[in-house]
Amino acid sequence: MGDKLEEYKRKRNFGRTSEPRGDLERSRSGRLYVIQKHAARQLHYDLRLELDGVLLSWAIPKGPSLDPSEKRLAVQVEDHPLEYADFEGTIAEDDYGGGTVMIWDRGEWEPLENDPRKAYEKGKLKFRLQGERLKGRWDLVRFHSKDDDEGKNWLLIKEKDEEARSNEEVPVVEEFTSSVVTSRSMEEIAAGTGSGKKRQKKRKSD
Numbered sequence: 495m496g497d498k499l500e501e502y503k504r505k506r507n508f509g510r511t512s513e514p515r516g517d518l519e520r521s522r523s524g525r526l527y528v529i530q531k532h533a534a535r536q537l538h539y540d541l542r543l544e545l546d547g548v549l550l551s552w553a554i555p556k557g558p559s560l561d562p563s564e565k566r567l568a569v570q571v572e573d574h575p576l577e578y579a580d581f582e583g584t585i586a587e588d589d590y591g592g593g594t595v596m597i598w599d600r601g602e603w604e605p606l607e608n609d610p611r612k613a614y615e616k617g618k619l620k621f622r623l624q625g626e627r628l629k630g631r632w633d634l635v636r637f638h639s640k641d642d643d644e645g646k647n648w649l650l651i652k653e654k655d656e657e658a659r660s661n662e663e664v665p666v667v668e669e670f671t672s673s674v675v676t677s678r679s680m681e682e683i684a685a686g687t688g689s690g691k692k693r694q695k696k697r698k699s700d
């Protein structure tokens with residue numbers, strides 16, 4: 495079967511990047527969920543769901559929407575190691591994925607099918623998110639388009655439930671612009687400063 499993270503490792507030089515190499519085989523819950531805001535060449539949001547020891551990963555150019563009528567393109571990328579859920583920081587500009595990474599949301603996911611592996615392979619995952627910012631029921635659905643012969647194009651869709659918001663006044667990606675873990679802005683993460691509100695207060699009183 496080989497190394498599950500072969501593609502992830504091939505794309506990175508661990509002597510240079512501070513991204514994790516990946517040794518963990520399972521998180522405590524087995525159902526980690528994270529979204530990382532990633533200011534690479536093009537800003538996007540990386541959705542990651544733990545399944546069978548890796549983080550399945552999709553890059554979402556526009557990020558998630560709470561409006562069930564807003565289907566968001568989610569391009570599947572290589573599986574990431576479980577430790578990646580804790581990664582916040584910068585990747586050198588000329589390295590793969592160079593730019594700033596923020597932990598935008600985090601928690602657990604719960605598949606709504608008995609066999610999530612089979613559902614994933616069929617290209618339709620239904621699940622519930624228990625993040626700090628995103629909750630409720632969501633679908634990830636693979637679709638086929640002419641420019642995608644590898645089957646990497648999926649859609650992330652909010653299901654209608656009490657967490658959905660139609661015609662959002664403020665889109666959720668604009669409502670929350672700080673790290674869910676350190677409260678830092680993208681600029682603070684990029685500069686390697688400001689580990690949250692406490693430090694900001696302290697600076698002012700200095």
Ligand code: MN
Pocket residue numbers: 532534538540553591
């Ligand atoms: Mn990314």
